[in-house]
Amino acid sequence: MHSLAPVVAILLAAVLVVVLCRLLRVPAMLGYLLVGFIVGPGGLQLIADTAQTRFLGEIGIVFLMFTIGLEFSLPKLRAMRHIVFGLGAAQVVVTLLVVMALVVLAGASPLTGFALGSVAALSSTAIVSKLLTERLELNAPHGQLSIGVLLFQDLAVVPLLILIPAFASHSTHLWQDLGLAALKVMGVMVLLFSIGQRVMRPWFHLVARQRSSELFMINVLLVTLGVSYLTELSGLSLALGAFVAGMLIAETEYRYQVEEDIKPFRDILLGFFFVTIGMRLDVSVLTEQFTLVLVFALFLVLGKALLMFAIARLFQYKSGESLRSAVALAQGGEFGFVLLALAGNLDLIAPQVEQSAIAAVLFSMLASPFLIPRSDWLVRKLIRADWMMQAADLHHILVSSMLRSEHVLICGYGRSGQALARLLERESIPVFALDLDPERVREAAAAGDAVVFGDAAKKEVLLAAGLMRAKALVITYSDTHSSIRILQVVQQLRPDLTVIVRTVDDSDIDLLREAGADEVVAEVMEGSLMLASQALMALGVPLNRVLRRIRSVREERYSLFRGFFRGVTDESLAMDDAQQARLAAVTLTPGSAAVGKTLGQLHLGALCVQVRTVKRRSARHIAPDLDFELHADDVLVLLGTPEQIATAELLLLGGKH
Numbered sequence: 001m002h003s004l005a006p007v008v009a010i011l012l013a014a015v016l017v018v019v020l021c022r023l024l025r026v027p028a029m030l031g032y033l034l035v036g037f038i039v040g041p042g043g044l045q046l047i048a049d050t051a052q053t054r055f056l057g058e059i060g061i062v063f064l065m066f067t068i069g070l071e072f073s074l075p076k077l078r079a080m081r082h083i084v085f086g087l088g089a090a091q092v093v094v095t096l097l098v099v100m101a102l103v104v105l106a107g108a109s110p111l112t113g114f115a116l117g118s119v120a121a122l123s124s125t126a127i128v129s130k131l132l133t134e135r136l137e138l139n140a141p142h143g144q145l146s147i148g149v150l151l152f153q154d155l156a157v158v159p160l161l162i163l164i165p166a167f168a169s170h171s172t173h174l175w176q177d178l179g180l181a182a183l184k185v186m187g188v189m190v191l192l193f194s195i196g197q198r199v200m201r202p203w204f205h206l207v208a209r210q211r212s213s214e215l216f217m218i219n220v221l222l223v224t225l226g227v228s229y230l231t232e233l234s235g236l237s238l239a240l241g242a243f244v245a246g247m248l249i250a251e252t253e254y255r256y257q258v259e260e261d262i263k264p265f266r267d268i269l270l271g272f273f274f275v276t277i278g279m280r281l282d283v284s285v286l287t288e289q290f291t292l293v294l295v296f297a298l299f300l301v302l303g304k305a306l307l308m309f310a311i312a313r314l315f316q317y318k319s320g321e322s323l324r325s326a327v328a329l330a331q332g333g334e335f336g337f338v339l340l341a342l343a344g345n346l347d348l349i350a351p352q353v354e355q356s357a358i359a360a361v362l363f364s365m366l367a368s369p370f371l372i373p374r375s376d377w378l379v380r381k382l383i384r385a386d387w388m389m390q391a392a393d394l395h396h397i398l399v400s401s402m403l404r405s406e407h408v409l410i411c412g413y414g415r416s417g418q419a420l421a422r423l424l425e426r427e428s429i430p431v432f433a434l435d436l437d438p439e440r441v442r443e444a445a446a447a448g449d450a451v452v453f454g455d456a457a458k459k460e461v462l463l464a465a466g467l468m469r470a471k472a473l474v475i476t477y478s479d480t481h482s483s484i485r486i487l488q489v490v491q492q493l494r495p496d497l498t499v500i501v502r503t504v505d506d507s508d509i510d511l512l513r514e515a516g517a518d519e520v521v522a523e524v525m526e527g528s529l530m531l532a533s534q535a536l537m538a539l540g541v542p543l544n545r546v547l548r549r550i551r552s553v554r555e556e557r558y559s560l561f562r563g564f565f566r567g568v569t570d571e572s573l574a575m576d577d578a579q580q581a582r583l584a585a586v587t588l589t590p591g592s593a594a595v596g597k598t599l600g601q602l603h604l605g606a607l608c609v610q611v612r613t614v615k616r617r618s619a620r621h622i623a624p625d626l627d628f629e630l631h632a633d634d635v636l637v638l639l640g641t642p643e644q645i646a647t648a649e650l651l652l653l654g655g656k657h
Helices: 005-023 028-039 051-070 074-079 081-105 110-121 125-134 141-169 174-208 213-233 238-250 255-278 283-288 290-314 319-328 334-345 351-382 384-401 415-426 438-446 459-464 480-493 506-515 523-538 543-557 642-654
Strands: 408-411 431-435 451-453 472-475 498-503 519-522 582-587 610-616 619-622 635-640
Touching (some): 005 028, 005 255, 028 125, 028 255, 028 351, 051 125, 051 213, 051 238, 051 255, 081 110, 081 141, 110 290, 110 351, 125 141, 125 255, 125 319, 125 351, 141 238, 141 334, 174 238, 213 238, 213 255, 238 255, 255 351, 283 290, 283 351, 290 351, 384 459, 408 415, 431 438, 438 451, 459 480, 480 498, 480 506, 498 506, 506 519, 582 642, 635 642
Parallel strands (some): 408 472, 431 451, 472 498, 498 519
Antiparallel strands (some): 610 619
């Protein structure tokens, strides 16, 4: 009989265990793994460990890889080709050969060694990607190294699935099979990247014009699962197809809206994936084959990390980046279970060895949520050169902020931080900003903004940014935990400094005030005030009376009210805001079509693009007139929609539109 009882039991266990994990401040991922063990064959046996349940869990990886693909673009992927096909290929090949040699020395056959080496060479895309995303390290150097290696591992699964049965059966058509697989892979990739780029933007335009959030969500699911299905048909993984789909959408202006819409599906299904992984744990194997499980697990964690670190150093990556990426990749992967099952069916490995390897892979995956967050501590302890690198970063912040005093220190340079900085600059108030997004810092710094890369929650970073000379400090991102850390540093060093903190709602206001915030600006409060003002005017209340009411409420709510309004733009993009104007910096390289021409000759106004600022060496020309002549190495800050800016950039650099 069909019953909801197992489903309800799983949901209840998931809620209780994940709540417990959050109270104990351990990753929720471990809670899902524990739930899987409780409800699986090794526990209450509520759900069988079948191919159907594993496939549903794999859909969670699909949506995770899709959101990671949204963070990438084709130019970024081309820039990473040396990591993917250089470092990634070396990691897979070296790990496979080392394990194969160790297994042969232990007395087993080379085929057994090849199968176990293939399993050891792979890491968990789901775990590594999720932890790097949560820690905002996806775009950090070690995050790029880790993702690049994981991409090659996903590609390597295809030839490994061909090689293992071919070696087992001593096939005479091995090279033909590999060649056919390579042709299929290349054909699918060329098809997706060539045709997909041309089709994706107009297709999303067509769907978005219908102004239906339901239709837009259905279309996102169609693209994600459709491209994944195409790659699966060609013999590639579903996850790789989802990554490609994310990259294609990242080239459109709908990227941010898609990212928000897909989050609920990603998080729920990814949680179910970890449940299915926990279902594989067999306690009897731990008692009967404990020594073998321990040896396998130690190699996956320690041996694999040492190999990855050595290979990265041979490729001349920095010691700190190499060690962080080595720790991130020090575990087995979900595709390892597929290879183990295949090798077991072909009698390449004994049943007890297969079960021990499965348990070892699971233990290595369980260890990752504890090891990856501590990679910074390991780097500080083991690599002296990383101290030198941190000192160099602090020196850069110190030099950049040295000439500023009585300035406003802005922690976070997202939309809110940039809007605040522009408003303060108009009032001739100096600002200095810290941000952890390297791409945003690079773009804004190229445009001449006073922003550097640095973690504002660290005492030494705040000191280097001129905390002791600052007139005020503003935290523009809504992260209560990070805000409290900053407030603790300020209370220790500058208790007299005015600190203003942004938060989402009123729930953490008292906590932030107790930590030392002079004022807490709640988005919900400001949104309510704007909603009330519009409603009052719509009901016929005179504008001057509405403004007085709003000002009165603000003066009662904010003791430090300064008389300026917060920007009405929300942090997330609505579907109708996809064509919202934004700023972008364009650098004129020598030989660009615009060099030697005036702004009037370029007719950028016809494209509805406005030149806000031109940075030339150390000078900034705000709102230059039409007679302003452009030189090589000028940085133009343009205002327009993504499509308008792309057209203007092509005109400036190549002379066409």
